[in-house]
Amino acid sequence: MKALTWHGKRDVRVEEVPDPVIKEPNDAIIKVTTTAICGSDLHLYEVLGPFLGEGDILGHESMGVVQEVGPDATGLAPGDRVVIPFNISCGHCHMCGTGLYAQCETTQVRDQGMGAALFGYTKLYGQVPGGQAEYLRVPQAQFGPIKVPEGPPDERFVYLSDVLPTSWQAVAYADVPEGGSLTVFGLGPIGQMCCRIARHLGHRVIGVDGVQERLAMARRHGVEVLDASVTPDVPEAVREMTGGRGTDSVIDAVGMEAHGSPMAKFAHTVTGLLPDAIAAPLMTSAGVDRLAALNQAVDTVRRGGTISISGVYGGMADPMPMLRMFDKGITVRMGQAHVKRWIDDLMPLVSDEADPLGVMDLATHRLPLDQAPHGYEIFQKKRDGAVKVLLNP
Numbered sequence: 001m002k003a004l005t006w007h008g009k010r011d012v013r014v015e016e017v018p019d020p021v022i023k024e025p026n027d028a029i030i031k032v033t034t035t036a037i038c039g040s041d042l043h044l045y046e047v048l049g050p051f052l053g054e055g056d057i058l059g060h061e062s063m064g065v066v067q068e069v070g071p072d073a074t075g076l077a078p079g080d081r082v083v084i085p086f087n088i089s090c091g092h093c094h095m096c097g098t099g100l101y102a103q104c105e106t107t108q109v110r111d112q113g114m115g116a117a118l119f120g121y122t123k124l125y126g127q128v129p130g131g132q133a134e135y136l137r138v139p140q141a142q143f144g145p146i147k148v149p150e151g152p153p154d155e156r157f158v159y160l161s162d163v164l165p166t167s168w169q170a171v172a173y174a175d176v177p178e179g180g181s182l183t184v185f186g187l188g189p190i191g192q193m194c195c196r197i198a199r200h201l202g203h204r205v206i207g208v209d210g211v212q213e214r215l216a217m218a219r220r221h222g223v224e225v226l227d228a229s230v231t232p233d234v235p236e237a238v239r240e241m242t243g244g245r246g247t248d249s250v251i252d253a254v255g256m257e258a259h260g261s262p263m264a265k266f267a268h269t270v271t272g273l274l275p276d277a278i279a280a281p282l283m284t285s286a287g288v289d290r291l292a293a294l295n296q297a298v299d300t301v302r303r304g305g306t307i308s309i310s311g312v313y314g315g316m317a318d319p320m321p322m323l324r325m326f327d328k329g330i331t332v333r334m335g336q337a338h339v340k341r342w343i344d345d346l347m348p349l350v351s352d353e354a355d356p357l358g359v360m361d362l363a364t365h366r367l368p369l370d371q372a373p374h375g376y377e378i379f380q381k382k383r384d385g386a387v388k389v390l391l392n393p
Helices: 039-046 163-174 189-200 212-220 234-241 262-273 276-283 292-300 322-328 339-351 369-380
Strands: 002-008 011-016 028-037 062-069 081-084 135-138 181-185 204-209 224-227 247-252 301-309 331-334 365-368 389-392
Touching: 002 369, 011 369, 028 369, 039 369, 062 135, 163 189, 163 247, 163 301, 163 331, 163 339, 181 189, 181 292, 189 204, 189 212, 204 212, 204 234, 212 224, 224 234, 234 292, 247 292, 292 301, 292 322, 301 322, 365 369, 369 389
Parallel strands: 181 204, 181 247, 204 224, 247 301, 301 331, 365 389
Antiparallel strands: 002 011, 028 062, 028 135, 028 389, 062 081
16 A cells, blocks of 8 residues: 655655554554644654654544454444544543543553554554555554544544544633633644634634734634734733733643744754664653743733643653743643544534534645645645645545
């Protein structure tokens, strides 16, 4: 089959690789019909190379049609149309029983000290082959796959794999009071959906980004926006919009890709140039992230407010403004999305013909799998108006 494989920093290639096969009784094989490039994939493209192996298959936002099932993959049958959550969880361990599917004890990557395994996401998360491919092996298929109805286009459902549950959880963790206010830093796919979900729930939303196409998309969905490229002091601008107080809650949907941190940018660059044997332990013991967005979030949120972090950070010793956070009495919540925990909330919305979350207005590019390297390049460089790239194997 064809699959997108990693070969080095900014070097991804579509190659012929062996077809996946059933390895465990609860596996399934799906034929991928749509897969997407996620902002987290750009971390692999740019920063997290020390935790990848040459030839690793990338991708963790996929849906398709079941081709084959193992004898223990109960509830699935060939021909079923399914979305595959990005995290792999069993559904029956203690953590899954509490709804913390991203911490599944059956698939935890214990040798790395990490949570549940993820598709297509480094040795840290199990080095499971990903879904930017023609076929995908799905472990724990007795629980993971989400059945969706025939008829509507893939674009209506594929975001259930990651974007929508990640955004829903980010808004839930932000704990915005009824009729309250929320600032969202970063208007990529997650930030866009955070804004729309919060608006759907009745909150006032201010979106912050410096890319014009992203600002325009947010405006289309009723979001107040601040252009970070021309606003010298974003937190002060938010306070001016909120009676001098700041918003009740803030979502950091940027993570370690934030601009405005020159020393951390230098750390990113240097780490990316080091041999893997040196870079990997450095990243697990040192601060290498650009914390501009998080620092602005701390400054923006009102006293006693909540910060919800959905953007991915990679360093283990990043300096946080603890005095400022303590003084303001800020609550912080974060973590990988527990995908299946939020599906019952989301399925009626994506199934609604009125499209209340605007899922049909998120993808800006739809490319064949052969053009995936181009998709990565324009998404990473924010060229050609790229906000979300879908791939069709």
